[in-house]
Amino acid sequence: MAHIYLAATRKSSGKTTLSIGLTRALCRRGRRVQPFKKGPDYIDPLWLSRAAGRSCLNLDYHTTPANEIQAAFTRALADADLGFIEGNVGLFDSVDLQGAYSNAELAKLVAAPVLLVVDVQGLGRGIAPLLLGYLAFDPALRISGVILNKVGGARHEANLRRVVEYYTDLPVIGAVPRLADITIEERHLGLMPSNEAQAAEATVERITEKVAAHVDLSAVERIAETAATPPEPPASPRTLAASTEPLRIGIARDDAFGFYYPDDLAALSAAGAELVPFSPVAETQLPDVDALFIGGGFPEMRMQELEANTAMRTAVADFIRAGNAVYAECGGLMYLTERLHWQGRCCRMCGVLRADVAMHDRPQGRGYVRLAETQAFPWPRRDGREPTEIHAHEFHHSAVVTPDPDWIYGYRVLRGQGVDGRHDGIVLGNLLANYAHLRDVGGVDWTGRFLAHVRALK
Secondary structure (H helix, E strand, O other): OEEEEEEEOOOOOOHHHHHHHHHHHHHHOOOOEEEEEEOOOOHHHHHHHHHHOOOOEEEOOOOOOHHHHHHHHHHHHOOOOEEEEEOOOOOOOOOOOOOOOOHHHHHHHOOOOEEEEEEOOOOOOOHHHHHHHHHHHOOOOOEEEEEEEEEOOHHHHHHHHHHHHHHOOOOEEEEEEOOHHHOOOEEOOEEOOOOOOOOHHHHHHHHHHHHHOOEOHHHHHHHHHOOOOOOOOOOOOOOOOOOOOOEEEEEEOOOOEEEOOHHHHHHHHHOOEEEEEEOOOOOOOOOOOOEEEEOEEOHHHHHHHHHHOHHHHHHHHHHHHOOOEEEEEOHHHHHHEEEEEEOOEEEEOOOOEEEEEEEOOOOOEEEEEEEEEOOOOOOOOOOOOOOOOEEEEEEEOEEEOOOOOOOEEEEEEEEOOOOOOOEEEEEEOOEEEEOOEOOOOOOOOHHHHHHHHHHHHO
16 A cells, blocks of 8 residues: 655645645556545645545544544555645644644554655755754654755755755655746635636646656655555444435535535435535525535635525525525535625625624634534434534634524534634524534544434425
8 A cells, every 4th residue: 555645844835736746746657646634624635636536535633533544544545556645734743742643643653654845945954954853853753755845946956965965864856946836826714725716727737747847756656655554444433324215415516615525425425315516606596405515615705696696595595494404514604694794895695694794814713623512403313422522623714793692502612713602503493504614533423413314304
């Protein structure tokens, strides 16, 4: 099982650009590349999925126990030639003093050799003690090569290569110059998502051409082939058995809504749901479905089109008021409010939730959250197997302007922001709308419970 972990000495070193380019370049060489992303990120995986032509999966310690990470990783590699993991932040960065949940720990968990990216702007001979420190810091970690990124020119590259060769045993796998034309537009939640970029494929191709010209792809493959076989995964903690009663779940997917975990969608399908995409931006009617799932995204970037599509806003509102099951996360919650405010503009949304939502310059909720269900939580409990604490995440620049004092909530917020700092999961009939993004891992069987709720309504 060939696989490799691309990490960096610090955040914003160019990992995502290199990961996109390397993934597509390795695919061009005939490899079936399975991409992975550490953490709960949505945007990088969209780009990696486009580059690989297959869904990128998230490996996230906060929501997922180590044994489930190993199992998911091994299963995903079963029909691939090479696994490519993009790290987040720096290789050893962690809020834990001992480095728990760091990139280094994840690389060791899945037995992956590390390809280390170094942003060399302003660096000369000083790269030697930096690399020596990284090599010595955790002897159990296998750093197998280095990519010099944002190199200033031929002389700069030659000097860096000479220093690395003299002071370390690390091979320099690539030296990528500073290139303005391989950057991806940045936005308040990070990189622009590939589902929205009109020229996303051209962007991936441009990045690939530049990266492939400056990285030794054969060396990358050789390092990946040295990966140890990950430990045999334990038995799956639960079996997803499809019900005899099929369901049709409408899923909002377009430029405004696109943040979904592929493995969660797979869990819905495995449990008997047919996922039917629809566009709140472009379509005027809902498909014939039993329930809706409106995920996260950037509704503010399409707020005028969403407002102009009165027919769809009315259809969604009528669907909810008729008592049908709807689950909305973050951007979906925003779409269900009365009005969305951003950059001096105000646009009408569905009007189901009696409050406005406004965008802010700074994040209003960011990072990992811990939730506890209240008695009002609408989905059925399944034999007492639900965890007492639900680990999820949130990342939003919007906030509800004045939460309705009569709202009923499905969650108490133990850590995080949610709707008002204390609650999340607005319950209105058979609607559940929260800022938190759930994952169907670690005992959080949200997909099974949601579908059980839908079936009970039928």
